[in-house]
Amino acid sequence: MAKLELHPDRLFPADDKIRGIARELYSTVKHLPIISPHGHTDPSWFATNANFTNPTDLLLVPDHYILRMLYSQGIRLEQLGIAPTGEENKIDPREAWRLLAGNYHLFRGTPSRIWLDWVFAEIFGLDARLSADTADLYYNRISEAIATDAFRPRALFDRFGIEVIATTEGPLDNLEHHRTIRQADWNGRVITAYRPDAVVDPEFEGFSDNLAKFSDLTGEDCSSWRGYLAAHRKRRAFFAEMGATSSDHGHPTAVTADLRASEAENLFERVAAGSCSANDAELFRAQMLTEMAKMSLDDGLVMQIHPGSFRNHNRPLFRRFGRDKGADIPMRAEYVHALRPLLSRFGNEPNLSIIVFTLDESTYARELAPLAGHYPALKLGPAWWFHDSPEGMRRYRRMTTETAGFYNTVGFNDDTRAFMSIPARHDLARRIDCGFLAELVAEHRLEHYEAADLARMLSYDFAKKAYRL
């Protein structure tokens, strides 16, 4: 049985000079509280504070990174405890767990492996590596632990040192869990974020019904442009009451538009009538980014744009299992022309904050750093999704810093529903950032005191400030 040990110097560059500096920098940020301004944890966890059920449902089933890797090697989703839509799972979670354990070597060299090992070692105190041999040992140990009070969501939240965490909800959500949390006898700060894709994207499943619900919920007539916009304003205000400091927009592209009022109204009429073309749908999403920016100027919500994922790329898999099964694939992205309408309208507003993300790293140095290094309203989100990884973060820093500087970036966010891995992800990001800063110091591109300053800002201050937390 191979030993599982987290080396104190892990993820620091190998060079002794650099590593020494990185170690020092890291020691000053290691214990800073976690700011998690963008993610997908389930607020019901913190509202009900119920125990998690079993290791498979906790760690395997909700983690798309794990599903996709196992699936890529010929393991069927059914074997992992994922039932096709409308069917029942017939798999013993222990069996699914054994599949993960027996194939854990597949994750060598991936961030999943780093995050999971951290969870195993730090949260569950395991000291042998996960493998076919240790599958049951793991299953038993984790099962026992999560049945205890110390492993309930709120206790873990506190233990993880989370200062604030944001979840993501749609405008049709009543935010009852958030209300419960706010009224609970617990100090954990769990806030929501306004993600209106379901009522903004005409191609979203059930868009027409969603508009109808949007009317019901807000008392506005969402079949009219004026009413529709008013409904957004109302829900944004409600979300802000429930702690939201940001909105989030997951569009296929970063395209924005700045139509005249009458054009926008006509477009909305076609959209609301359910008869709009693909071009209209794209234009409407584009226009809505500008509308949202306008509302942000009034209500102060920070705007996040997350474009560039081809959702549900695997057609047969989507038909059988539905969304979010690890089959979203990044596409080539373009920002320079796409963002121009929005930026020409609002990009010079110093009180507006738009945070842009990308899945296309070729835009870091070419488009995003130059844009964020010029427009007052624009900031650069951290390395995202597939790039939320040691090499991905290093490329991000190397390709953005020289043009955007550090101060036009917004720190780290974990963007995950894998609650257990949140501290692991922040720890990884802090280590990689300290390593990058250490390299700059070792090459005399930065003084040590400046690196120390920046280490703290990248780990804590920037996120807090950028998201107005």
Place this chain on the structure above:
Amino acid sequence: MAKLELHPDRLFPADDKIRGIARELYSTVKHLPIISPHGHTDPSWFATNANFTNPTDLLLVPDHYILRMLYSQGIRLEQLGIAPTGEENKIDPREAWRLLAGNYHLFRGTPSRIWLDWVFAEIFGLDARLSADTADLYYNRISEAIATDAFRPRALFDRFGIEVIATTEGPLDNLEHHRTIRQADWNGRVITAYRPDAVVDPEFEGFSDNLAKFSDLTGEDCSSWRGYLAAHRKRRAFFAEMGATSSDHGHPTAVTADLRASEAENLFERVAAGSCSANDAELFRAQMLTEMAKMSLDDGLVMQIHPGSFRNHNRPLFRRFGRDKGADIPMRAEYVHALRPLLSRFGNEPNLSIIVFTLDESTYARELAPLAGHYPALKLGPAWWFHDSPEGMRRYRRMTTETAGFYNTVGFNDDTRAFMSIPARHDLARRIDCGFLAELVAEHRLEHYEAADLARMLSYDFAKKAYRL
């Protein structure tokens, strides 16, 4: 005269910690047999086992990397012993060799230099650097050597430790050399691969004639869709008999299609009539990738897709000298939309194996690693062509591993017609991979025993498995 010495630590990262680990890993894979599953050596070499003629024809004339670099600095192809089509070479091969020698400094920093130095030192025992001063020394030494039995193709094949090598032939090839090799009193395993571009690409020179020959050769009526497909099946079966375990497809783009049977038939009719448009040609190539995948499901051939080269970019040069003179230039590539029809149809088949290559590194992290890290049928080919180089391989590993893992890659292939350089190329790949693994170990992202495991797989097992050898 400068000394030529191959340093035992060459190509390992400089850091002592990493280098030590790399050296150790490499020592365990250095002598593993060579699996060469994709390349362009000439099967007649191994069939006839004749001596190579002279250093220039052996090392300079067939190597596009060398031709292009010398040409880029104003040396005419005629000076290098390449005659325009229809004309005779009037250059003394020794004179051409002297030109290479006198300009050998141009190759500083290129992989050609690394490969050639290996050939000079390891195969021919030369210990002074190639230069104007040593041109004749080299020419004489190499000439003498290749006149001996020990330097005949089969002897070199054995000396190089090649376990299996694949050549590439078109469906119209009768594979007589492969037949000869199989019947020879020699154990070397030389297999073919099915590369049907000449009868699949309507824009290929002589496409109509090729279809006619395809009919003659197979006894099928290749002017009908049904007959045309049957002809492919027959030739694939014959290629498989001659050892083929893969097909190979060198299309301008990665576009695939999944037409209904009647549409495909109509399209083929236009294509066979010789009257198809550029769009039709692209669509036909696209459809044929899906047809080939379907045949692969039946006959088990592994499918390779090599898209993205703008062939014969230099018009005047092409007119005078024809194909393959170093004027093929990579183009921007797209895979996410392009492969979707094929992947939606067959991407979930665990028994199908499609290996995709790219000349556009911006697709590594953005498109190919996410696709290969999800679809069971898809694997990622190694760094290809211009990227078959130390920095190219490092970028490949850094940009693909975190999302696709190592296990969705297929090891190394040399893709060359420069027979002498094959061991040099595998040696380079093994060194770079060991260096990369060593870095992961030094940063505690991987355990040493895991890296040792992977070093072997990247050097040997993965290629054998992926190509079903």
Place this chain on the structure above:
Amino acid sequence: MAKLELHPDRLFPADDKIRGIARELYSTVKHLPIISPHGHTDPSWFATNANFTNPTDLLLVPDHYILRMLYSQGIRLEQLGIAPTGEENKIDPREAWRLLAGNYHLFRGTPSRIWLDWVFAEIFGLDARLSADTADLYYNRISEAIATDAFRPRALFDRFGIEVIATTEGPLDNLEHHRTIRQADWNGRVITAYRPDAVVDPEFEGFSDNLAKFSDLTGEDCSSWRGYLAAHRKRRAFFAEMGATSSDHGHPTAVTADLRASEAENLFERVAAGSCSANDAELFRAQMLTEMAKMSLDDGLVMQIHPGSFRNHNRPLFRRFGRDKGADIPMRAEYVHALRPLLSRFGNEPNLSIIVFTLDESTYARELAPLAGHYPALKLGPAWWFHDSPEGMRRYRRMTTETAGFYNTVGFNDDTRAFMSIPARHDLARRIDCGFLAELVAEHRLEHYEAADLARMLSYDFAKKAYRL
């Protein structure tokens, strides 16, 4: 107050083995004269040799890198001493300087910081870091210095060790400053370069007027294609008399065309009539690149192509302040198809020299290195603009060298109007190149004597040769 010290090992890789080699290589090129073949200094400085006015006008106002960074963080251009078009600057330059000083932390990790620190320490002998606390100290010290004779432009030129510097002028410029310089009792070599965008780009502000002036200036009828071309030839000849050895072309894209004479003439008629479409404008610029190449074959001017910048991206800012305020943003670029018409026509001419630049690094390894590594007429310009930085240069070398070699590149050029920073920029480039070469030596990919050779060529010889200086 933090100390300002330039560490002798700055910008060398941290590894001791590599650093030792880099240090040695650098010591041999550190004092080589500066060849500055492409830049935007103002020839009037050297013609009048007047003292610079104040620190703000010298170092802040003309530096777009500084403006854009401060602007991105909410500082208005007015506060920096930039008045809207037609208005007067009301800001005390000392106040603007204090703003820079108080926000100097924003430049951490950027090349601006490296260049500025060099200027502060080496030119002005400052030994405390710029900050709010030292703002006035800096302002006073610099003010005093630049009032002295030793800090007049010609004295600095000589002190900087500049062997030759090229400025950039349009065809309508009478080059009086260059004439003055040539007649002056001073040996500094200041030459011009022919940048005809204003009379080549139909979308340039005032294009029609420019054509009229072009006629007046040359005595040719620039409303006819023949006269227009003759006018170019005349001005090129005049520029060459004033020292020019190159032309420079700043087009939105790299598209070239090779129209038949009659087509070109018809196109010009539409263009000259002021009625051309956006497509016509693009086609005309494209055709003119080929026409310029043709003229270069006759008059020997080296041709530079600088494509890919979206000029004046920020519409409101452009309206208020005009061009060149840090709002130019790179766009995705394409060269393989774009350059083909030109290269098919003239790419095989060994006496033609076309130097191509890019703002899209994804084209380095994919397109530009393969093209420059093949076509005799094509060379690769250095890392440009936002990529003129330590990481940018490293990526450039890593992504171009293996395919294009070193010998198809042209050394460094500073491309700046920030005169003070010129030695800093060349020093940075030399350090980074020596670091890269040292890495190759440390990995035994290059011999030490070869690296020493190349260090000199990259620092001095290549630029001199490529630009025919």
